[in-house]
Amino acid sequence: MNITFNKRDPLYVQVIRYFKEQIATGAFEPGEEIPSRRELASKLKINPNTAQRAYKEMEEEGLIYTEGNNPSKVTKDIEKIASVRQEMIMEAVDAFVHAIRPINVSLDEVVGLIEAKLNEEQEGRK
Amino acid sequence: MNITFNKRDPLYVQVIRYFKEQIATGAFEPGEEIPSRRELASKLKINPNTAQRAYKEMEEEGLIYTEGNNPSKVTKDIEKIASVRQEMIMEAVDAFVHAIRPINVSLDEVVGLIEAKLNEEQEGRK
DNA sequence: CATGGTGTATTAAGTGATTAATACACGAGG
C-alpha cells in the first residue's frame, strides 16, 4: 500500500487513481478482497468518509462490488478491467496530445523525450 | 484570438496557457504589443482583474513586460521564449510519463496511440 | 444478546481559491 499524497488533487481522487492502477495492472486481482473503508482510512490516515467516497465511485463505475456487510472486492469482469486500463491510457494520451498540439514540436522529438524520461525514472528505481 | 474556456481550470490559468502557446510558437512575436487588460477582458468577457492576474503572472515570469502606462508587450528575450517553450513540452512529457508509468504499457504502444491521435485531430481541422 | 466490525446515508463544516468590486496613480491628447 504505497500511496504518496500530493496536496493538489483531492484525496478521494488520488485513492481512486491508486486502486485503478493496481487493478488495471493486476496487482489487485479479480475477486480479491480490498481493505474495508475504515481499515483503509486508518492505514492512510484519512477520514473514513473519504475512503467511502472513493469506494462508492469505484463501485458505481463497476470496478469493485460489495455483497452484504463484507468488505468490497475487485470486480471479476476482466473485460471491464481491460477497458478501464484502456481508458486510463487514452486519457493520458488525450491530455498529452491536447497539451502538445498547440506547440510546434515534432512527434519524433516528443517520443525521444518520453523515452528518456521513462528510462530516467527506471534508473531512479534501482 | 481563439480561446475556448473549459470550466474545469481557472480562467486566468487558461489565459496564461493561451498566451504561452502563442508566444512559444511565435504567433505573438517578440516585442509585439498585446491587448490591454481591459481590452482583453472585454473581448473574452471576463473580469478585468482576471486579465490582470494573468498578465501579472506572465510579467513575473518574464514573458511580457510593461513600460509606463502602455499596454504590455511580449518579451524580446528569445532565449526566454525558447526556454518557456521547452518547459511546456517537458511539463507535458512529465505529466504523461507520470500517468502512464504505473500502468503496464509499452513505449511502442503509446507512441502509436499518440501518433494516431495527432493525425486524427489533424483530420478534424480540414 | 451485546459488542464490534461491516457498509451506508445525511448533514454540516471548513477550506481554499477564484473572481469581482472598487479605488488609486499616471500620462497622452483633445
Added chain:
DNA sequence: CCTCGTGTATTAATCACTTAATACACCATG
C-alpha cells in the same frame, strides 16, 4: 485642464468542493 485609457492595488464576495461529524442498519461472533 479634463477626460479617457492605461496599469496597479486592496479588499470583499462568491462559490464550489472536499472533508469531516454523526447516525443508522446489518450481521457475525463470542
